[in-house]
Amino acid sequence: MTSLTAPDIALMVSLGLVFCGIGLAFLRLSLGPTMPDRVVALDKMTVSIVAFCGLAAIWSGDAAFLDVALVLALVGFLATVALARFAERAVIRRNRAAINTSATTNEGETDHE
């Protein structure tokens, strides 16, 4: 890539922007503060990777990377669903525990994390 054309520049810039998006999502992921925040961040990252695959396909000139994107678009949300369900179940369990144990004691679990 010695002489950059407009599409190349657009590609690079877009790539940079996608990375920025992923990076910001990562920050949210690490900071939380609640469980759903982290799940949202991860979900967002997955979707961004789809975008990255598109850019990679353009960059390499090979459509094979679209297959990666296709798989990710279909399957990626499974992790989100699982994590969300995890968060939700935690509530049910906590509530059940709260009923079982006396009103004053509380579980050590902080489901927000």
Next chain:
Amino acid sequence: MNSIILQVGTRYLAGILILFSLYMLLRGHNEPGGGFIGGLIGSTGFILYALACGTAQARAALHIMPQNIAVAGLGIALLAGIAAALFGDALFTGQWLFLNATEDSKGLPLSTVLIFDIGVYLVVFGAILSIVFAMEEEI
């Protein structure tokens, strides 16, 4: 607990996922894909099903115990390898049959290699489901 949105979404997505997995399986020899990827995607279809509607329903839909699918897959893959003996070749030597072959195209390829990949698919599919289902049922 059960989400209507997820259940309804699953109805479409699970079918698409399984379809997609078969597609990835069949084209794997020439494009990205293959038995592993196919099996992994196929299993996600039923995992989604299990997450949305519970494992009992997912197991009912599957009809066969996932472990049996996996072991049968292993057997199919093995038979695909042993089949070479019928042709006097070494274990896992691919045997090919091209239907409707012309000089341009090789036609429709049928091969022990594809059978092997189907075995791989079934193994991955069955194995992942048996773990996930059993694990789900623990909760």
Next chain:
Amino acid sequence: MADPQHTQTSSQAGWIGLVPAVLSLALFAAFASQLPAIAAGDVQRLVWEWVPALGISLSFLLDGLSLTFALLISGIGGMVFLYANTYLAGHPQLTRFMLFLTGFMLAMLGLVLADNLIALFVFWELTTITSYLLIGFGHATENGRRSALQALFVTGAGALALLAGFILLGITAGTFEISALMAQGDTLRAHALYLPILILIIAGTFTKSAQFPFHFWLPNAMAAPTPVSAFLHSATMVKAGVYLMARLYPTLSGTDVWFWTLTIAGAFTALFASVLALRQTDLKQALAYTTLMALGTLTLFLGQSSSYAITGFVTFLVVHSLYKAALFLVVGCIDHATGSRDAETLGGLGRAMPVTAAAAALAALSMAGLPPFLGFIGKELLYAGILALDAKVLIFAAALIASNVLMFAVAGIVALRPFWGRAHGVPPRAPTEAPLFMLIGPVILGALGLMLGLFPAGLQTALVDPAVASLLGQDTKAKTLTLWHGVNLPLILSGATIAAGVMLYLTHRPARAALVWLDDRTPSFDAGWDRFLKGLKALAAWQTRYLQTGVLRNYIAATLATVLVAIAGTMFARNAWPQMPDISDASWPLIAICLFTCAGAVMTALTSSRIAAMAALGVVGIGVALVFIVFSAPDVAITQLLVETLVVVLVAVALLRLPLLDQNGRDTRPRDAALAIGLGATVTAVILAVLEAPLDRRLTSFFETASWPEAFGRNIVNVILVDFRALDTFGEIAVVVIAALSAYALLRATSPAPNTPPRDTPTRQIATPSRAERSNS
């Protein structure tokens, strides 16, 4: 230490013991038939190939020495079998006993006849095992088991040294055939490995023959039934060590080391044992110590090179075997009849047991060295041998004479007092004469002592001459066995011995009391054994506690530390460090991806939030997938993403029942961090070093050219998976199947998860109301 059969004595002997008795007597006859030929200087060899690859053959050598032993073993064996058949009649494990005893006898015969060092060793160990089983005949008692182990362990230890010695000898000489080794004596004695060979072999023989300081197992071995003691621990097995020293006499003897080692050990053992023999009140124990004395004497004589000494050796060997076996059998008769072996209390049995008494008297007189018994001839030769000692060190002579004095007294105590002395107590049972089969042995053996003493010439030509020739070569003649040498120094010494012996016998009670007093105040080797075992167990326990701590983290740390040391240490030792890495060629997207991945990894390591850890794992997975995408691996990237998704799904499911991560559950942070950083850096260094040279891509080139034309696939990766390397893939799906079956089994094998909280769960929870709780209310 009564034998277990006492309560169930039966006069009806079974037939089972007659089989080995007949066998051994037939063997005796067969060996005896060889006497003329051997006496004529013939040496017979019989060779079967066994392990030619290792130079080991089942070769046998019949010469004077081995014939002497073979006759003693089979002859005494026959009588012991007859004896035991009655002695143990009705015992539920009689068959087993006879089997072991027969096995022992055959092994012992193999030992003395073997002409190959390794074959000899095999028989040597077979005697050890059978002896272990026989000593452990009283296995129901703690003490019986202890004695069996002690004997096995001590002789086993010696045997291992012996094996090393044999191997070295074989390596040095280039052969294991004893008959071939004899010719190489001079070369071997000059060899650099002579000393180690000698030390190792002597370690073996000394333990087997119970020389000081390995003597302590032998008296304990008397836990075995009396026939065993008579056979193994006096007449045959303990003489295996002596036999071996004699067997290797032409090969190894004649050096200063040989002389001093055998002389000192033999003399000391003889004196030490005979003193201790006097101390014993158990008849069998007393006999056991006199056996030690005899073994010491034999060893002492083997140290010498004079013809007197060797003739004395051979004669005393025969003498001792005859009277000692007889005496053990007699003690067995006493024990059998009265239920007691206590020298302090027994007395006056002569009237009730006249035949036994007669046999005892014959044996005891031979033991005491009185004329006209063979014992006298033996003692005369011993004294002549002492006087011919290579080093005229008076102390050895004194030791030997002193021990003979003691022997004399012990002979009286053991064989005369119980029959003709005054009883000091009442034995558990009223004495009756022993059954016939138990008398045959003692009588014949005792009578032989007298017969051979009266007519020693036959013994001389048949056994002593050929045996001495085996040790000293055909050129050297044995000294003459005769009752009357004329009045010479040995005769005078004999007289003095008898006189002193009588004195000692008369004063043995106070002497014994003094010895008991002394013995109680000196360290005991037997107690040392217990301390040794205790120490061994303590060492084992300490080591195991130190290594196998049961703490998984320690195992992991040790394993990872080993990895680190192995890699980094080798890089240091072999100077395999790479050049400084050059990362200037990396594109910024790659840098971003790497940073992203690393950030995810660090976050996984440091977070204490479960969901953050899970998500961070996902980040790493995505980052790695991005690497695969950037570097053109769509199949791998897809697989990676799918697997990553499944990982998250599975972890999310599992975590529903798992507790929170601990906040700071780490007490070894510096160690862990050091290991982590060290391993990370090392792995990086190795990878960098590997990457310095270019890669040979011929495999890939082949796949690229063959993929479509030969394997009909355009996706090379998939073609590799399902065709070129299908076997890998097959194994891999087997892994997947089995992982699933295993996980399924693990989840289903156990009953449905217990409803109650698991055992270790603390019931009290830390009371910090969660934010969720607050906002809910």
Next chain:
Amino acid sequence: MSWYLATPLVLPFLTAVLSFLMRFGVWGRWISVGGNALLLIAATLLMVEVLGAGVVAGQMGSWAAPFGITLVADYLSAVMVVITAITALAVSIYALADIDARKEHLGYHALFNVLIGGVIGAFLTGDLFNLYVWFEVMLISSFGLLVLGGSRAQIDGGVRYVVLNLISTILFLTSIGLLYGMTGTLNMADIARVLPSVENQPLVTVIAMMFMVAFGVKAAVFPLFFWLPAAYHTPAFSVSAVFAGLLTKVGVYALIRMFTLIFDHDVGFTHQILLWVAALTMITGVLGAAAQNDIRKILSFHIVSQIGYMIMGLALMTPLALVGAVFYLVHHIIVKANLFLIAGVVERTTGSTDLSKIGGLYRTAPLLAILFFVPAFSLAGFPPLSGFWAKYVLITAALETHGWIIAAVALLVGLLTIFSMTKIWAEAFWKHHPAGIDPKLTTLSPAERRALLLPIAALAGLTLIIGFFPQPFISFAETAAEQLLDPSAYLTAVLGGQA
């Protein structure tokens, strides 16, 4: 004739599939027995072929050598396959009485037979990555078998076993990747051919050490053995028998293969380290055994100790030493598997394997006593049992090379082995049962007795045969050692003209 090689590999998997699919009912177990009987026949045929040809190689998928995956059997591989088949058949018969229907339904036969398949694959493969795959097959099926009962002890033992073995697995995988990065090939013969021309020889030593550690964990050498005594006493007896007999031996086999065929470039460094490892392994193992009071724990630590002997043979790297290592491998598999099987019968008749809680077998179960005595004293190295020849050869090899210390250690450890074996003998057999039980074999049903004792007796008989007639085995091991030290026949068989 690649099917000579492929059949022993394929059969266990076929058996596994069929016995799993038929696992409800009695079919599964008999398929397992029958499959393993066929496996023994196939292994014997392979052995006959190898005896005729020296080294037999077959290219799987018909792709020529460095490109496809080669299966190859030299003397060492062939004998390991045969021994594996023997062990597998013995254990599958034993399992008829040892494994209950519940475990069968959960897939015991599939796990077991796949484990055997993995072991055979590891012995037969001539490809490094393929070796990794078979190691994984073994590993995961051993995980499953270990925890199949689901008891607390099994789960705890399983955690230890799994965690430590996974570390080794990852290291193995990494090492393969790096070696590929240096040589560009995965075929072991090809690597051996290419490696001398690699410029950076010091780095080859580094990689060699990585392999040494990776296989060292599998082989349970010092200081990497922790997982073994932590886990081997927990599973079903037939499972621990096959673990004890086969699994660590695959690690030893891999070490022997790698450090004769591939990493013989820096013997002064690598094999010297192996020698120290061997000595420390022997000592720590035998002392560990001395500290135990449970039959299976004693036997487990003895595995460690015995592994040291085999490593010693490799470390000395003389023809005779390798004879010793090979002979030891064969002897130890038979003997150690048998001892664990016997421990199972002991447990069935006395109620425990804890020595302080049992006893009385000598009096009332003499047959079992004899059956124990043979392998136990063989393990302790008493002549003329198989273990004696193994130790004899190794000690001779050590003394020939003036390895005084290692010879002394080997002898001393032999002595301490006697100590442990007699401890079991004295406590479980000689001593009276503390609870006053008369442990009789007749408490087992006739069918159970047949299934339990037949394999034990057969293995004991094998021990005796090797002990009394060692010549054919020794001369076989000699050829095996020659092949290991001079791999030209191996290279030619695998690579054809390229070698």
Next chain:
Amino acid sequence: MSELISAALILLGGLMVAAAGVGIWRLPDVFTRMHAATKVGTLGSGLIMAGTAVHFGDPAILLRCGLIVFFLLLTAPIGAHMIGRAALRLGVPLWQASTPDTKR
């Protein structure tokens, strides 16, 4: 021409993805962040896919890109719904949760 359209589309898409990132970083609570992630992010990815399709100009690739977008549109809201539901049930506090209609 198609190159420029493609460039514009991917640039715009990139901006959207980045904006979604900013949104997820800056917005005050999990629900508002979800707005950014789910739709702005999906939109961004969709635009980039459109750009990719235009870039290649191949009907097969166009179809594939269409499928990708379709799948994203199908799954993203479901995922968002699951997260939102969880957040709601967890009782994650709502930013400025003072509107009278607010339930729970």
Next chain:
Amino acid sequence: MNTLVANIFLTLIWVLFFGGFTWLTALSGLAVGYAILWLLQPLKGAPSSYFRRVWYWARLIVMFHYELLVSSLQVLWDIFTPTHLSNPAIIEMPLDVKTDAGILLTTNLISLTPGTLSIDVSEDRKTLILHVMFADDPDAVRQQLKQGMERWVIDAVEGDMT
């Protein structure tokens, strides 16, 4: 009927996957689709008639994209302005749409249009819980959604029922 439609739908996707129509892919797609639908029988219950509502579908698609674009800008604005102008709230909205497909479509489309996010549907399927970013007037939002997105979906999916 429903099954047939679904089957055709799956066949179509199958053909799309392979990137072109051939008889082989079509036939195999039918077969595969049939197999999958058989597999998923427990989930049965597909939209009623299909072809009649092509028009409504077209309207739905167009309107959806329009909404998507317009309200995206609104959210973007809020993201990039230093202060958050939005007044978010969780509101409930009664649902008229009945069928599964209708509910899914409605909720998804509501989620995809910025500013509104479907959080949950009540167990009785009568109420939709929404998160709204600009909820200054919740009733207005409800009204807008019911007359917009839900209407279009109902027309497209369940025209016969209303």
Next chain:
Amino acid sequence: MEALLALTIGVLVATAVYLMLARNVLRFIFGLVLISNAANLTIFVAGRLTAGAPPLIPEGAKAPVGEVANALPQALVLTAIVIGFGLFAFALVLMFRAYTHLGTLYSDDMQVAEPRSTASTPSHLTKDTQMTERPAE
């Protein structure tokens, strides 16, 4: 490029090792995932890197056009990923079982297979286990 990945692998290994040494076996599992990724990347890097050229043969060609990425390590990594997943899944289930049956995720407190005397249990353990929550019923 390779060097940068080597560094990344180093970081992955370091974090994985740190996790593996933790008391909570769940962290070990996380470490296992990380180090598996590191091993896969190592194989991948050892096969050298080629950007933007997947090892696919275009329609009509008999071999890949131009230099494409090394396919062999890709196949190996793919195999390793799947095997790694199998091992991971089992390990996870095992740790899960360990918790439900042994009542703890702290390897120090699992004392069934290798019981230790309670006297030697470090005191800090009792303190830390209080941080665990009650398992679900």
